[in-house]
Amino acid sequence: MNPKLKQLLRDESGITALETAIILIAFVVVAAVFAFTILSAGTFTTEQSREAIYAGLEEVQGSLELRGEVVADASTTKVTTITVNLANAAGGNAVDLTNPSEGIAKVIIAYRDANTNEEIAGWTTDWLIQNDTDALLEEGELVEIAMPITDGWNLEPNIKFIIEIKPPRGATLLIERTTPAYFDAVMDLR
Numbered sequence: 001m002n003p004k005l006k007q008l009l010r011d012e013s014g015i016t017a018l019e020t021a022i023i024l025i026a027f028v029v030v031a032a033v034f035a036f037t038i039l040s041a042g043t044f045t046t047e048q049s050r051e052a053i054y055a056g057l058e059e060v061q062g063s064l065e066l067r068g069e070v071v072a073d074a075s076t077t078k079v080t081t082i083t084v085n086l087a088n089a090a091g092g093n094a095v096d097l098t099n100p101s102e103g104i105a106k107v108i109i110a111y112r113d114a115n116t117n118e119e120i121a122g123w124t125t126d127w128l129i130q131n132d133t134d135a136l137l138e139e140g141e142l143v144e145i146a147m148p149i150t151d152g153w154n155l156e157p158n159i160k161f162i163i164e165i166k167p168p169r170g171a172t173l174l175i176e177r178t179t180p181a182y183f184d185a186v187m188d189l190r
Contacts, residue, residue, distance in 0.1 A: 063167070064087070064167060070175055071186060071187065072155075072189050074185065078149070082189075083145065083146045084175060086137065087143075088139050094138045094139075097137050110163070111163060116153050123145055128143065157181050158181055161176075162174055163177075
C-alpha cells in the first residue's frame with residue numbers, strides 16, 4: 001500500500017497528555033468551587049442553629065414554676081388575696097423579685113378575666129427558703145407571693161381568671177383557675 005494512503009487511513013487524532021491535564025484541572029477547580037459553596041452554606045446554617053439554641057436556652061433558664069397550690073383568702077362574697085409559691089425552673093437563672101414597694105419591680109404580675117386585664121400592684125414576697133439576703137430567686141430558694149385583689153375585679157363565685165407572672169427574661173407563668181361556688185375564708189383553688 002502506498003505510504004501516503006496508509007497515513008491517510010491511519011487516524012492518529014486524539015487527546016494529548018497536556019489536553020487531558022487541562023481538562024482534569026478544570027474539573028478539579030469546578031468541584032472545589034462547589035465544595036466551598038456547600039461547606040460555606042453548612043457553616044452558616046450551623047451558626048444560625050447554634051444561635052437559636054442559645055436563645056431558647058436563655059428563655060427557658062429564666063423561667064419560674066409554681067410550687068404547691070394556689071390559695072385564696074376570701075370574705076363571704078369576694079376573693080381578697082391570692083397566694084402562690086414560686087421557685088426557679090430546674091437549672092434556671094436567678095429572677096429578681098424586688099417588691100414594687102421597695103423599688104422598681106422587675107417581675108410584672110397581671111390579673112385577667114372576661115372583663116378585666118390589669119397589672120397587680122402591691123404584691124409582696126415572703127421568703128420561705130432563702131439562701132442569702134438579696135431579692136433574687138435562685139436555685140434552691142422558695143418564695144411566697146401574695147397578690148391583693150382590688151374591689152374593681154369581679155372575683156365572685158364561679159369566675160374563671162388567669163394570673164400572669166412575667167419575669168424580665170424567660171417564659172411567662174400562667175396560672176388559670178376558677179373560683180368555687182361557695183367561699184371559705186381560705187381556699188385551695190384547683
